[in-house]
Amino acid sequence: MQMTFVIFLELLPAKNGEEPTMQFLLEVVEILTSYIRKTFDRSTKVLDFHHPHQLLEGIEGFNLELSDQPESLEQILVDCRDTLKYGVRTGHPRFFNQLSTGLDIVGLAGEWLTSTANTNMFTYEIAPVFVLMEQLTLKKMREIVGWPDGEGDGIFSPGGAISNMYSVMIARYKFFPEVKTKGMAAAPRLVLFTSEHSHYSIKKASAALGFGTENLILLNTDERGRVIPDDLEAKGYVPLFVTATAGTTVYGAFDPINEIADICEKYNMWLHVDGAWGGGLLMSRKHRHKLNGVERANSVTWNPHKMMGVPLMCLFHFPAPHYTTSGLLQGCNSMCAGYLFQPDKQYDVTYDTGDKAIQCGRHVDIFKFWLMWKAKGTVGFEQHIDKCLDLSAYLYNKIKNREGFKMVFKGEPQHTNVCFWYIPPSLRSLPDGEERRQRLHKVAPKIKAMMMESGTTMVGYQPQGDKVNFFRMVISNPAATRSDIDFLVEEIERLGHDL
Amino acid sequence: MQMTFVIFLELLPAKNGEEPTMQFLLEVVEILTSYIRKTFDRSTKVLDFHHPHQLLEGIEGFNLELSDQPESLEQILVDCRDTLKYGVRTGHPRFFNQLSTGLDIVGLAGEWLTSTANTNMFTYEIAPVFVLMEQLTLKKMREIVGWPDGEGDGIFSPGGAISNMYSVMIARYKFFPEVKTKGMAAAPRLVLFTSEHSHYSIKKASAALGFGTENLILLNTDERGRVIPDDLEAKGYVPLFVTATAGTTVYGAFDPINEIADICEKYNMWLHVDGAWGGGLLMSRKHRHKLNGVERANSVTWNPHKMMGVPLMCLFHFPAPHYTTSGLLQGCNSMCAGYLFQPDKQYDVTYDTGDKAIQCGRHVDIFKFWLMWKAKGTVGFEQHIDKCLDLSAYLYNKIKNREGFKMVFKGEPQHTNVCFWYIPPSLRSLPDGEERRQRLHKVAPKIKAMMMESGTTMVGYQPQGDKVNFFRMVISNPAATRSDIDFLVEEIERLGHDL
Numbered sequence: 001m002q003m004t005f006v007i008f009l010e011l012l013p014a015k016n017g018e019e020p021t022m023q024f025l026l027e028v029v030e031i032l033t034s035y036i037r038k039t040f041d042r043s044t045k046v047l048d049f050h051h052p053h054q055l056l057e058g059i060e061g062f063n064l065e066l067s068d069q070p071e072s073l074e075q076i077l078v079d080c081r082d083t084l085k086y087g088v089r090t091g092h093p094r095f096f097n098q099l100s101t102g103l104d105i106v107g108l109a110g111e112w113l114t115s116t117a118n119t120n121m122f123t124y125e126i127a128p129v130f131v132l133m134e135q136l137t138l139k140k141m142r143e144i145v146g147w148p149d150g151e152g153d154g155i156f157s158p159g160g161a162i163s164n165m166y167s168v169m170i171a172r173y174k175f176f177p178e179v180k181t182k183g184m185a186a187a188p189r190l191v192l193f194t195s196e197h198s199h200y201s202i203k204k205a206s207a208a209l210g211f212g213t214e215n216l217i218l219l220n221t222d223e224r225g226r227v228i229p230d231d232l233e234a235k236g237y238v239p240l241f242v243t244a245t246a247g248t249t250v251y252g253a254f255d256p257i258n259e260i261a262d263i264c265e266k267y268n269m270w271l272h273v274d275g276a277w278g279g280g281l282l283m284s285r286k287h288r289h290k291l292n293g294v295e296r297a298n299s300v301t302w303n304p305h306k307m308m309g310v311p312l313m314c315l316f317h318f319p320a321p322h323y324t325t326s327g328l329l330q331g332c333n334s335m336c337a338g339y340l341f342q343p344d345k346q347y348d349v350t351y352d353t354g355d356k357a358i359q360c361g362r363h364v365d366i367f368k369f370w371l372m373w374k375a376k377g378t379v380g381f382e383q384h385i386d387k388c389l390d391l392s393a394y395l396y397n398k399i400k401n402r403e404g405f406k407m408v409f410k411g412e413p414q415h416t417n418v419c420f421w422y423i424p425p426s427l428r429s430l431p432d433g434e435e436r437r438q439r440l441h442k443v444a445p446k447i448k449a450m451m452m453e454s455g456t457t458m459v460g461y462q463p464q465g466d467k468v469n470f471f472r473m474v475i476s477n478p479a480a481t482r483s484d485i486d487f488l489v490e491e492i493e494r495l496g497h498d499l
Numbered sequence: 500m501q502m503t504f505v506i507f508l509e510l511l512p513a514k515n516g517e518e519p520t521m522q523f524l525l526e527v528v529e530i531l532t533s534y535i536r537k538t539f540d541r542s543t544k545v546l547d548f549h550h551p552h553q554l555l556e557g558i559e560g561f562n563l564e565l566s567d568q569p570e571s572l573e574q575i576l577v578d579c580r581d582t583l584k585y586g587v588r589t590g591h592p593r594f595f596n597q598l599s600t601g602l603d604i605v606g607l608a609g610e611w612l613t614s615t616a617n618t619n620m621f622t623y624e625i626a627p628v629f630v631l632m633e634q635l636t637l638k639k640m641r642e643i644v645g646w647p648d649g650e651g652d653g654i655f656s657p658g659g660a661i662s663n664m665y666s667v668m669i670a671r672y673k674f675f676p677e678v679k680t681k682g683m684a685a686a687p688r689l690v691l692f693t694s695e696h697s698h699y700s701i702k703k704a705s706a707a708l709g710f711g712t713e714n715l716i717l718l719n720t721d722e723r724g725r726v727i728p729d730d731l732e733a734k735g736y737v738p739l740f741v742t743a744t745a746g747t748t749v750y751g752a753f754d755p756i757n758e759i760a761d762i763c764e765k766y767n768m769w770l771h772v773d774g775a776w777g778g779g780l781l782m783s784r785k786h787r788h789k790l791n792g793v794e795r796a797n798s799v800t801w802n803p804h805k806m807m808g809v810p811l812m813c814l815f816h817f818p819a820p821h822y823t824t825s826g827l828l829q830g831c832n833s834m835c836a837g838y839l840f841q842p843d844k845q846y847d848v849t850y851d852t853g854d855k856a857i858q859c860g861r862h863v864d865i866f867k868f869w870l871m872w873k874a875k876g877t878v879g880f881e882q883h884i885d886k887c888l889d890l891s892a893y894l895y896n897k898i899k900n901r902e903g904f905k906m907v908f909k910g911e912p913q914h915t916n917v918c919f920w921y922i923p924p925s926l927r928s929l930p931d932g933e934e935r936r937q938r939l940h941k942v943a944p945k946i947k948a949m950m951m952e953s954g955t956t957m958v959g960y961q962p963q964g965d966k967v968n969f970f971r972m973v974i975s976n977p978a979a980t981r982s983d984i985d986f987l988v989e990e991i992e993r994l995g996h997d998l
Contacts, residue, residue, distance in 0.1 A: 013539050028608040115611060333706075346947075
């Protein structure tokens, strides 16, 4: 290898730095493409698990400690290889552990370009193309939500949690604008509602924004995890805000948006649809009916990095047009810093969107998504989503009556979430009761631990309410096929048989 | 080109997708490396400016609109080229427009790898290596802040604004933990203090978190933009929190931390040091005295993507050890979602740090920074910072007595911020007064507009208080040399001479 003894000081912007720079970058790309090849190869492991103390002690010379003196670029390349080696292949066809899985090649190319452009979304001045891409993409997505002519506003945010926080902030600003200047003391006791199955970010928002978690009322759900709208009406207090979840994290349940919207209209409450996980279904003519009523929402969260396979992070938040035409997002968050948002620039400064955000600098998350949309077309996203839902129906049908498997809730899942217990032979004859519950609670963690040690596949588990630990299978990985589903089922049986 | 007519469906995970995938990625890399070469070449423009309507209409076939049907990969490559062509070269040696400039090659390689690994920081389970890198790097930075043995806690956040928001939240949780559950109604009227020159994110935080912007007291500053500590003591209310800015955005001023810390101790207030811009100086033995007293802070914000040249975004937030050993960050933000943070995993779950964040998913921002630190060593960062400050001293000495230039504040700048007016010959003989002020106010915007049209260099301007528009030159770009500073000065004279 020619890189030996070259150090970073010889790279650009150094004089004559062009050749070593190109050589270094091409060697990095060689490492990355080799990793990508292996990621899609089912004969490789999903992960090569090690405990924290093992990695901290240093395995085969992989030293995580930082030092005062520079390392050679040759060592830097070795560090890159090791970092990938001891990581998790989230693009592997048998990685099902999170809502975001898969490695989209065009999206990846978009990220590489974004890093190379290395700019910031706050003004048109330094991100002209990306700012326009964001506006056009947001408009397209608002059309898909069902708002007339895609009218309205919106912003990219660093994740669904922050996006949900935006919704609560904007709702508060709409009804009690004086809170911005005078604080929560200027408003009566305000109450937020959400499903007991909703994402914990709503709770984080209620704590952070000064409402207090006790003023977040958790609504009861039916057996399948959907909010019961009547339950909303029965509660008291000064109601401000309701979250309808479109695709809950564990069950994949869709709350009945239209029924909730009726109640919100009656009591003049803000309706937020958290479609972080389920928003992608809007792209599918076959499945979008599960979000019927979404066009009545006052704001929507939608994460393309989940169901649409866009690399992390990529998240939209839109308030509805009838609020945003009045400049609500801007009004809520703007502070008009003179050093960033000069009104006397030579171009149309309405394209400087930074002051709408609670962030100052904002990472460019749009390009990978825009590029994927170009490459796939709307129809490409639709095909991907339909395929994932078909695969989850295949899994559901395969295990619903299979010996040793028991579904957590009845009926075909609304989303790709398939929730089930695996019951080892030793537990099958035990009567229902506390002993069986306690033993069953330990099964999923044990299987998961063995799965990670063997590195063959990864799937999540958790308890929910009074239900003991169960597996939650989710499918968003474009690389997954029926054979991978078969593999997962057989692997669970293999690992769990003797428990 | 062989890519013609290949579309995304032929890429991995498609059968036989390996060859087109590798070919596609290598063509993307070819586009990126060609862009990188040009970025460092002073004969290329910093930008090729177009107005929003021009880009929206489509220039030379560059079409930003999204469509239902897929484009060929050949077209995708053209889109990538066009995106870079109409963007801004933030790594160009003559780009001085923002606090974050330059393109670090090792950092860039780190970002390419991060995108390829495409994982999420919330648990050790899916980001084992990155989680450990974050812990080790945070510890190293706490040592540099001056906290004994690097004890304490910390988290990466998506930008300085969110990081500053964390500080306010944690301070509130420390003194009024019941606000988390009961809301702001459970606390008395709380007041925050910050410099009138501080970053607007403090104001955004006071609005978002329910304090109200009227309860953020702006402290007077001296002529050079530093807080006058006596002014803090004179105010009334129930004081909670003080931000000392280490490196203000416009003047680059460092507030006197020790004096402010004395007052905070006296009144039992939380002291936050916002070192988003100036924190980097801690790496320099020559300049770190400007942050003397930082080790007395209760929390610190520090952005390596600014002064340390790390690609966007890269931001740390640390609360001090005497607070974090009591689990304050965790206590403030945790909601213990069972589906993500299962307590019964097979590894040491204290490494699952996600619940400390207000985000759920968190982008991997650590790797590029860790890799740069490996490649440069602590001494490499120090050299970079010392060089930038030397360059700004060079600029200051060059223009302080130059005809047609006037400094905004007296004396050598504390940071790399050099603030000055350029006064065209036509204004030089005008007496001080409203006409001169009004005409001078228009000079910087006009020069900046011409600068962008000609694409030769970029530098920021703004008004501040009663001072009309002036240029704020900042140097964080490792590619910049004295010749680039000379160029900037001459370019301002060339463009502004006839105004």
